[in-house]
Amino acid sequence: MNSRMPPVALAYPPSPAALVRERPLDLRQLFGFLLSNSALVAVLTALFVLIALVYVTVTPPTFVSSAQLMLESQKATAADVQRMLAEEALVEGQMEIMKSGDVLQAVVKILDLKSDPEFKSAHLPVADLLRSLFSIGPGTEKAGLQTARSPEEQAENYTIATLRSRLWIRRVGQSTVIEISAASSDPRKTALIANAVAEQYIAQNVRMKSQSALQSSEWLAQRVAELREAVFAADRAVIQFQSSGDSGSQFKLTELKSVSETYRRLYETYLQSWSEAKQRISYPVSDAIFVSRATVPVAKSQPKTILLLAFALVLGLSFGVVVAIVRHFANRLITSADRITAEASVPCIGEVSQANRVKKGAATDLLRFDGPGRKPGTQEWFGRDLRDIKATLGGLRRNQKANLIGLVGAEAKAGATTLAYNLAVLASASGSKTLLIDACATNPTLSRVFGEEKATGLMELLNDPRAYADFIGRIEKRLTILPIGSFRDVTPGERIGSERIAFSFADLKERFDLVLVDLPSMPESADAKSIAPYLDGSIVVARYGKSSFDTLVEAVDALRDVGTEIFGVVLNAVPQRRK
Incomplete structure (x- = not known):
């Protein structure tokens, strides 16, 4: 019996290029970000503080003074809730x-605020203007024509509205104490206004009580006169009944006397109330008394200089950090190794610090690391970073059997040639048999620096098997540099892509421990896409602050489209202070 087993799906581990490792944000990265944007944050903070200083300097100071009045409390006979x-x-x-307008109008007249420039206004305050607009309705236009006011009355109304906007009246806690606060640019004027408002309120309260007492007195006087006539009439009825000699109707007499006594008591009660009302008219007492009068303030209330400067400082720092964050994510130039992984889905396998050239002159374009001790300080970080990347290449050679590696720049002058040369020098110095191939037809720097005239190069090896055999016969023990050779119409990439090579x-x-190929940058030539698929993998080189994430992503996608294994990205020319 034949039984067919279902196929087993094998899961292979993803390549390093497919691994996207999220690095948690730590304090070192945060401080580094703030330090890198310190100039921007400082400028914006200084700008906000300067604006606050200008505002404090230009804005006239405002002083506030307060007076307190206590109202007569309700009688305690009522229930607590009702009393509250x-x-x-x-x-x-x-x-x-x-x-109210009556109180403020009296204040305006007493202090002559209509002639005060601070309270003269050509326009209504916003609140009063809106109130007047919303009050417009059917028939309002006709009524407005009938109640048209003179310019003097309008000016007085504007002054009252301005005064009302400079007053704050509030209740102090749950007590019957009312605090009246006035604001002005003149400290003496604030105390005068607050005290005047309190005094005019008391005067208005007295007038209201006097007017109420006068009305009560007039009504009581009329009522007393009516009751007096009623008492006289009741007394006459009792006297007449007694003089009639009808002593048999005692019940009638008692009734008449009761009516007379009732009218008399009412008359006496109303007479007493009338007397009290006349006293209130002649000597009215206000329901409010002064708790404290307003005094001239010794310090301004607005603007608060210290508070405004502190707020401007905090606002400037916050705005600067926000602008720095927006600029950081809006800036497409590569300034962070961490963003490379997120943007291009390729790990950043190393950063190389910026260093000065050891050799000067037209003989070389390379930044060369010759080992420790040659240039103290200037190349210390440069050499350390190169050793880190060399260690990474060693891991690739052991784990993935990747001995044939290409280096390609994401754009021109990214530094791929310099990186390839220095890695070859370090690898050969450690004992590895290393071959460095110049396949950069657009800018063959290695061939110009190390190639001899009429020397056999890569193009000759691709075209002639005998040239390849001769080259193998004279391989150096450690480092061999293969120049690009002579070419005109056909570049090394086109020649290798034809697959008819020697x-x-x-x-x-099989003959070298490590082979490094210097490929042309992606925007300059298509040779990188032609040669990279024949290698074990490639490393893309980007330049700090010059290469963009868009260019890097395009280069990575283009290499992947032709089946190139991408080991990672190296960020070149990183400022030492950022590392």
């Missing part, structure tokens, strides 16, 4: 009276 409600209603009503790169893996 009555007190609240009383205080709210008196506060509205303090802001040797294959696989042959070189």
Whole structure:
């Protein structure tokens, strides 16, 4: 019996290029970000503080003074809840009276605020303007024509509205104490206004009580006269009944006397109330008394210099950090190794510090690391970073059997040639048999620096098997540099892409421990896409602050489209202070 087993799906581990490792944000990265953007944050903070200083300097100072009045409390005979409600209603009503037009009009006249430039206004305050707009309705236009006011009255209304906007009246806690605060640019004027408002409110309260007492007195006087006539009539009825000699109707006499006594008691009660009302008219007493009068303030209330400067400092720092974050993510130039992994889905396998050239002159374009001790300080970080990348290449050679590696720049002058040369020098110095191939037809720097005239190069090896055999016969023990050779119409990439070549790169893996190929940058030539698929993998080189993430992503995608294994990205020319 034949039984067919279902196929088993094998899961292979992903390549390093497919691994996207998220690095948690730590304090070192945060401080590094703030340090890198310190100039921007400092400029914006200084700008906000300068604006606050200008505002404090230009804005006229505002002084505030307060007076306090205590209202007569409600009698304790009422229930607590009712008494609290009555007190609240009383205080709210008196506060509205303090802001009424009659009180403020009296203040304006007493202090002559109409001639004060601070209170003269050509326009209504916004609140009053909106109130006037929303009050327009059917028939309003006709009524407005009938109640047209003179320019003097309008000016007085503007002054009252301005004064009302500079007053703050509030209840102090749950007590019956009311605080009246006035604001002005003149400290003496604030005390005068606050005290004048309190005094005019008391005067208005006295006038209201006197007017109420006068009305009560007039009504009581009329009522007393009516009751007096009623008492006289009742007394006459009793006297007449007694003089009639009808002593048999005692019940009638008692009734008449009761009516007379009732009218007399009512008359006496109303007479007493009338007397009290006349006293209130002649000597009215206000329901409010001064707790404290307003005094001239010794310091301004607005603008608060220290508070404004502190707020401007915090706002400037916050705005600077926000702008730095926006600029960081909006800036497409590569300034962070961490973003490379997120943007291009390729790990950053190393950073190389910026260093000065050891050799000067037209003989070389390379930054060369010759080992420790040659240039103290200038190349210390440069050499350390190169050794880190060399260690990474060693791991690739052991784990993935990757001995044939290409280096390609994401853009021109990214530094791929310099990196390839220095890695070859370090690898050969450690004992590895290393071959460095110049396949950069657009800018063959290695061939110009190390190639001899009419020397056999890569193009000759690709075209002639005998040239390849001769080259193998004179391989140096440690480092061999193969120049690009002579070419005109056909570049090395086009020649290798034809697959009709005298040797294959696989042959070189058997003769060398490490083969590094300097490929042209992606935007300059298509040779990198033609040569990279024949290698074990490639490393893309980007330049700090010059290469963009868009260019890097395009280069990585283009190499992947032709089946190139990408080991990672190296960020070149990183400032030492950022490392």
